[in-house]
Amino acid sequence: MLQVKNLSCERANRVLFRNLSFELNRGDALRILGLNGSGKTTLLRILAGLYQEFEGDVKWGREQYPLYIGHRRGLKALMSARENLLWSAAINGQGARLAEVDEALRQVSMGSYLDIACGSMSEGQCGRVNLARLVLLHNKVWILDEPFNAIDSDGIQWLLERIKKHLFLGGILVLSSHMEVPLNNLEELELR
Amino acid sequence: MNILLLTVQRDLLLYVRQPGDIFNPLAFSLLVISLFPLGLGPSSDTLNEISAGIIWVAALLTTLFSIDLMFKEDYEDGTLEQMILGKESLLLVVYGKIIAQWLVGGLVITLLSPLFGLMFYVNTDGIVATVLALMLATPTMTLIGSIGAALTLGVNKGGVLITILILPLYLPLLILGVAMIDTASAGENYTGHALWLAAILAISIGFAPLATEQGIRISLSE
Amino acid sequence: MGNLFHRLGSPRPFYEISGIVLPSVGILTLISLAVGFIWALGIAPPDYQQGHSVRIMYIHVPAAIVAQSSYMMMATAGAVFLIWRIKIADMALQCAAPIGASLTFLALVTGAIWGKPTWGTWWVWDARLTSTLVLLFLFIGVIVLRSAKEGSESVGRATAILAVVGLINLPIIKFSVDWWFTLHQPSSFSLTESPSMPPEMWLPLLVMVVGFYLFFFFIWTYRVRTEILKREHRSQWVRSIDDI
Numbered sequence: 001m002l003q004v005k006n007l008s009c010e011r012a013n014r015v016l017f018r019n020l021s022f023e024l025n026r027g028d029a030l031r032i033l034g035l036n037g038s039g040k041t042t043l044l045r046i047l048a049g050l051y052q053e054f055e056g057d058v059k060w061g062r063e064q065y066p067l068y069i070g071h072r073r074g075l076k077a078l079m080s081a082r083e084n085l086l087w088s089a090a091i092n093g094q095g096a097r098l099a100e101v102d103e104a105l106r107q108v109s110m111g112s113y114l115d116i117a118c119g120s121m122s123e124g125q126c127g128r129v130n131l132a133r134l135v136l137l138h139n140k141v142w143i144l145d146e147p148f149n150a151i152d153s154d155g156i157q158w159l160l161e162r163i164k165k166h167l168f169l170g171g172i173l174v175l176s177s178h179m180e181v182p183l184n185n186l187e188e189l190e191l192r
Numbered sequence: 193m194n195i196l197l198l199t200v201q202r203d204l205l206l207y208v209r210q211p212g213d214i215f216n217p218l219a220f221s222l223l224v225i226s227l228f229p230l231g232l233g234p235s236s237d238t239l240n241e242i243s244a245g246i247i248w249v250a251a252l253l254t255t256l257f258s259i260d261l262m263f264k265e266d267y268e269d270g271t272l273e274q275m276i277l278g279k280e281s282l283l284l285v286v287y288g289k290i291i292a293q294w295l296v297g298g299l300v301i302t303l304l305s306p307l308f309g310l311m312f313y314v315n316t317d318g319i320v321a322t323v324l325a326l327m328l329a330t331p332t333m334t335l336i337g338s339i340g341a342a343l344t345l346g347v348n349k350g351g352v353l354i355t356i357l358i359l360p361l362y363l364p365l366l367i368l369g370v371a372m373i374d375t376a377s378a379g380e381n382y383t384g385h386a387l388w389l390a391a392i393l394a395i396s397i398g399f400a401p402l403a404t405e406q407g408i409r410i411s412l413s414e
Numbered sequence: 415m416g417n418l419f420h421r422l423g424s425p426r427p428f429y430e431i432s433g434i435v436l437p438s439v440g441i442l443t444l445i446s447l448a449v450g451f452i453w454a455l456g457i458a459p460p461d462y463q464q465g466h467s468v469r470i471m472y473i474h475v476p477a478a479i480v481a482q483s484s485y486m487m488m489a490t491a492g493a494v495f496l497i498w499r500i501k502i503a504d505m506a507l508q509c510a511a512p513i514g515a516s517l518t519f520l521a522l523v524t525g526a527i528w529g530k531p532t533w534g535t536w537w538v539w540d541a542r543l544t545s546t547l548v549l550l551f552l553f554i555g556v557i558v559l560r561s562a563k564e565g566s567e568s569v570g571r572a573t574a575i576l577a578v579v580g581l582i583n584l585p586i587i588k589f590s591v592d593w594w595f596t597l598h599q600p601s602s603f604s605l606t607e608s609p610s611m612p613p614e615m616w617l618p619l620l621v622m623v624v625g626f627y628l629f630f631f632f633i634w635t636y637r638v639r640t641e642i643l644k645r646e647h648r649s650q651w652v653r654s655i656d657d658i
Contacts, residue, residue: 011567012565048277049276049277050273050276050277050412050413051413051414052409052410052413052568053413053567053568065277065278065279066277067277068273068274068277070270070273071270072268072269072270072273073269073270074269074270074271074273074274075269075270075271076206076265076266076269076271077269078206078209078210079205079206083205087198087202087271088274090195090198090280091195091274091275091278091279091280091285092278092279092280093278093279093280094279339575339579343559343572343575343576344559344562346563346566347562347563348562349562353558353559353562356551356554356555356558357555357558357559357576359551360548360551360552360555360580360583360587361579361580361583361587363548363587363590363591364583364586364587364589364590367590367591367593367594368590371594371597392586399582403575403578403579406496406571406575407572407575410568410571410572410575411568411572413567413568413571414566414567414568
């Protein structure tokens with residue numbers, strides 16, 4: 001559960017948002033939209049707990065550790081897809097066996113790239129490795145910044161299905177997206 | 193504890209895959225040290241007198257030159273923020289990274305120091321003291337340097353900035369270390385110096401990573 | 415009293431309260447510095463060994479003392495900011511750094527001037543000057559980090575951590591520098607440690623120290639006020655100030 005009360009943030013002398021309040025419960029999804037530079041990424045980072053220069057309250061319930069995928073990929077170029085995912089699981093306090101990692105990669109059609117270094121992959125392929133994290137990790141909260149950007153249309157479909165499953169199982173989703181997100185029950189928040 | 197070992201393993205793996213990161217600073221220190229006999233002439237007396245100081249300054253500069261790599265790549269590819277967000281303690285990850293950095297930096301210099309000592313006609317007592325002193329001081333250099341590395345993440349000319357910020361803090365190490373080597377070379381007892389270095393190391397182990405961890409969170413809050 | 419400190423933590427009360435207090439502080443500063451200068455440079459006796467050149471001490475020592483104090487105050491402000499997020503503390507830190515650096519520089523220059531007639535050289539490596547030089551580097555570090563991170567919202571906290579780390583290290587650095595020089599100059603005449611200073615000398619010195627402290631607080635408060643105006647320029651109460 002997420003409770004945001006009177007959230008205000010200013011960057012470079014510009015007010016991004018003032019006195020923002022909302023609440024998200026299990027199964028809720030929130031889409032943040034707005035022009036470039038309107039503060040979408042900042043808001044997502046505040047919710048994730050990365051950005052701390054704000055006023056107001058951001059309170060997470062029991063789900064303290066969000067899965068955040070932002071502009072920076074979060075994958076090491078010198079490590080293979082497998083190694084990156086094993087590390088992701090480890091840093092999340094989640095022991096993952098090789099079989100699970102391989103299965104996650106197969107589900108995003110990266111089954112033949114298990115041992116390829118992420119630095120040798122294309123943008124789209126790295127994007128898929130990131131999506132494999134959504135399969136592998138058990139975090140209840142997903143915070144995704146423009147997740148549909150670096151993937152192809154097949155990937156977009158796959159991600160939408162995955163999101164629906166996540167919400168159905170009681171997860172929470174906050175994302176920013178330029179394009180429309182065809183989900184039922186989606187709340188939208190526009191930043192000006 | 194497990195995440196600490198995993199982090200050391202991960203970082204060592206990355207260093208091995210990009211060995212330039214390790215070799216370049218070491219090559220630098222070897223070069224710097226070699227410049228002095230060439231510049232000052234090979235007289236064994238002169239070289240002997242300045243030996244401790246030069247070895248120590250070379251160790252300091254080498255550490256400083258490799259320190260900004262500690263977090264920079266992880267910062268740029270986004271893995272550092274994943275470490276902040278992950279359930280595992282960021283503090284343990286920081287300890288792990290410091291250990292890994294020391295293993296490929298400070299420890300190597302410590303092991304190479306007898307070679308440097310020979311180049312400067314340091315006697316056996318002095319060489320033993322040099323190794324011991326560096327063994328105690330290089331971890332401290334990495335620990336304190338990591339604070340500078342964390343605070344300057346995302347800044348353009350981070351490397352030079354780290355040097356400006358951290359060198360004043362290295363002064364006690366420099367003074368104690370050189371004094372210890374000189375005392376040893378003169379055949380006198382240097383236990384006191386060693387204990388002081390050990391004390392500074394203990395304090396650094398306890399407190400420096402706390403500042404580094406905060407520094408990482410602060411630098412990523414942008 | 416506690417209430418007063420609490421109110422001082424907010425920009426507007428600080429601005430208003432300091433506006434009332436500042437003129438008196440300014441006058442006190444002028445008086446004590448004027449009295450100090452005249453007493454030190456004109457009336458106090460010349461030193462038995464150094465002659466009139468000892469008069470530089472009346473500037474060097476207060477500058478050095480206040481410079482070091484100002485680092486401690488700056489780092490304390492940093493700690494307050496890190497723990498309680500009080501904005502004034504951040505402003506206090508940013509404003510103190512350049513003033514402290516300038517005072518340290520003054521101490522260095524006057525130290526060098528003092529050394530010249532005594533030792534014949536403009537610079538000499540002794541414990542006090544070396545410590546002062548290190549202090550200058552610590553101040554410069556804070557200033558440089560701030561300018562490197564200019565524009566980032568987290569610049570306040572980054573400089574605060576650096577200042578606190580510097581403060582923790584300061585005693586260790588001073589101690590090791592002092593010790594180093596006892597090894598290398600076992601029985602030298604120390605510029606600043608006279609065996610005992612007669613009241614004719616330490617009284618004017620005290621006045622100068624007080625004057626320098628007041629001077630520091632005056633300039634510091636003035637700068638913090640300016641910083642407040644800068645940061646709060648959009649708020650109503652700033653716009654309605656017409657006494658600038």
